Amino acid sequence: MLAGFPSRMKIALDTSHLFIAREGIARYLRGLLKGFATVGTPGMEIETVAWPVENFGFQQPLRAMKTAYREGIWGRIIAPVALRLQKFDLLHSQGDIIPPSLFPNQVITLHDLARLRFPQFMRPWNRLMAGNRLSYLHQARRIHCISHFTADEAHRLLGIPLSKIEVIHLGVDALPVEEPTDAFRATIPESYFLFVSALKPNKNIRLLREIYLLAESRSIALPPLLLVGARMEGCMSEGTPPASWKFLGHVSDATLGWLYSRAEGLLFPSLYEGFGFPPAEAMRLRCPVLCGRVASLPEVCGEGAFYSELSPEPFLETMRQVLSEPNQREDKVEEGYQHSLGFSWEKCAREHLELYASV
Structure with missing residues (x-):
């Protein structure tokens, strides 16, 4: 067991983005899970939580209906209740599905502030929800930023104290190189x-x-x-x-x-x-x-x-x-x-x- 770790800590990792997109945040989640499997999680029980229904397509209104259910029903009703019933100590989320007001003990990963810097480029739903998601950052216990650049923007543009921010760079896979057909x-x-x-x-x-x-x-x-x-x-x-x-x-x-x-x-x-x-x-x-x-x-x-x-x-x-x-x-x-x-x-x-x- 690593020094300073509780004897048993039950952590939920929200992997919803594995079912929303194939790259970006999904690549981060796949890499993090691989890292946990390699190094082990001494003193911690880490479980993934998500509504496991894929939403990779671009066809509306089906995509919008799945998004509304994932964020409106699963994220705000089903998941918070399940997390409390299963006695999770901590939730690690991407700050867009399960509000900290419904499960306060949260670490949120902040990938960037595109929603604030370039709102005109966001999908209508993401633009509508941007204010809520930014407020989640202030409610979270800690913020994980994936670069010093993102951490600086969080502090400078949102006023998040540096003491609340932890910079952890992402990993990089050496992709396999295989001859195609x-x-x-x-x-x-x-x-x-x-x-x-x-x-x-x-x-x-x-x-x-x-x-x-x-x-x-x-x-x-x-x-x-x-x-x-x-x-x-x-x-x-x-x-x-x-x-x-x-x-x-x-x-x-x-x-x-x-x-x-x-x-x-x-x-x-x-x-x-x-x-x-x-x-x-x-x-x-x-x-x-x-x-x-x-x-x-x-x-x-x-x-x-x-x-x-x-x-x-x-x-x-x-x-x-x-x-x-x-x-x-x-x-x-x-x-x-x-x-x-x-x-x-x-x-x-x-x-x-x-x-x-x-x-």
Whole structure:
């Protein structure tokens, strides 16, 4: 048993996001559970709680109905009663399903403050609930922030005392690298840039479109761009995608690892991140990362990224630099790889256990 831990502490981990999305918070929860399984949970009994009904689709009104039930019925009636009846000592949540007013002894993970910084980009339901969710942070016992950047914003914008905040970086998996099927491989060019993200305005895919159009206007040949996660239908709102873009949608971790390992670089022009899984995963597989020196990215990438201003001219020049300067590329790749080794799910899990014990 670790020093300072109670003899037996019963903790509920809200894993609702495993049934809401495949990436982002869901990737964090999968990694944390893996970390707990590896390091053990001495003196603690950790159980997952959720309404285990998937809601990955985009079709309305079914998606909205599931969201309303998960947050309105399960989160506000069923879960709080069950937590009390089963005598849980602590709930670790993401601060959006079970209000602290209904189960006060809570640790909330704060991933970012996009709901405050960019409310115009949020779905109507999330925009409606933003005020409540921000108030939950003040009611929680402790706040886990996934980066120093997010912790600084929580303190500066919300007035949350630094003494209430604990920064625990997320882990980074070395994704498996497996050869895809011959049929899939036949569709992938020998040379390509990669974009990995859900399609959200803060991901700044508009900039990539402007860069490719600028290159075309100057007769500059760029490798095609492969987009993982983004849907072509959503990109159409930014204008017609360049002809060299290929939309792959959701792919397995093994296929994603293979794509990272062969890419000329990951293009990640995001305007705002709480952490940034794709750059960290790319660095672990020695894939060059091109991004802006914004938000949490300098914290996650260290000196292992090719940083650029987030405008067409300088970003295009950085892309050409990656393609034409192999020695600098090799140095950056090694720096990025070494930096990524500092993010592990085992370390993340141990620091969570220490946080739970401090409540």
